[in-house]
Amino acid sequence: MSDQRDELTAAEVEGFEGPASSRTMWHQPADTQGRVSIGGSRAEVAAGQISRLAATARAGERIGSKEDLRKLCGFSVGTMNEAIKLAQARGVITSRPGPGGGIFACDPSPLSRMNGWFRAAADDESAFAEAVQIRDAIAPLLVEEVLRQMTLADQQALEERLWEVRRARNSQAVSDFIWAGWALHEYIAGIGKRQLLDTLYLSIMDVGTSYLRAVLEATEPDVHLNGLAQVLEDLVDALNRCDTDAAVDALRRTDPTMILSPPPNSPL
Structure with missing residues (x-):
């Protein structure tokens, strides 16, 4: 490269x-x-x-x-x-x-220490694991806030962003796929009205994306987009159905590094 x-x-x-x-x-x-x-x-x-x-x-x-x-x-x-x-x-x-x-x-x-931690976490596997733990802990708070604030217009906007995820997955455009996934999470965070919660959530999701960037750059692995694409489908579907438990589950299953490995029970 x-x-x-x-x-x-x-x-x-x-x-x-x-x-x-x-x-x-x-x-x-x-x-x-x-x-x-x-x-x-x-x-x-x-x-x-x-x-x-x-x-x-x-x-x-x-x-x-x-x-x-x-x-x-x-x-x-x-x-x-x-x-x-x-x-x-x-x-x-x-x-x-x-x-x-x-x-x-x-x-x-x-x-400043927190900002420094986020900035330095990009290529740190342990920081990525810690960020995932925190994200999983705040997932119920985020989903509760989103479902309380979400409107029909928000549902339509999520479907539009999910369409971009599908388009990028189908074309195997990796950078577009990651961007589309980020845009989806960014919109979800923006539905809520708790600025600290929303900002923390996006910062944690960015740690995962940054870590993925570092791994892709260092190893150039084959990528598998279907697994993460399905998780994002499940997340939007659960939010549209106002199913709190399913939305929390899908959010906790959202892991940008999923694209580095084929889904279980799928041909390599």
């Missing part, structure tokens, strides 16, 4: 608040079939590594010079400069020039 990660500037990445599966961050080259080439920023990856290093240090502790971190992370000087700016903007490090200077860990606010 071609390396396209440097195409976004640090400022663009810092201001980007969309899902990992947005069309800005996903690319599907015409010369590949059933594969995804992941776009994004090397600076974002390096900033995540710096954040993880800072998280292991005490507040005010020196974690190294800029050159130390560059060698450790294996990125270019320009990429590391952008990464340090990102990490500073997120409140996880400070940079001091001159003798005795370097990069120092900060003690960010709880909100």
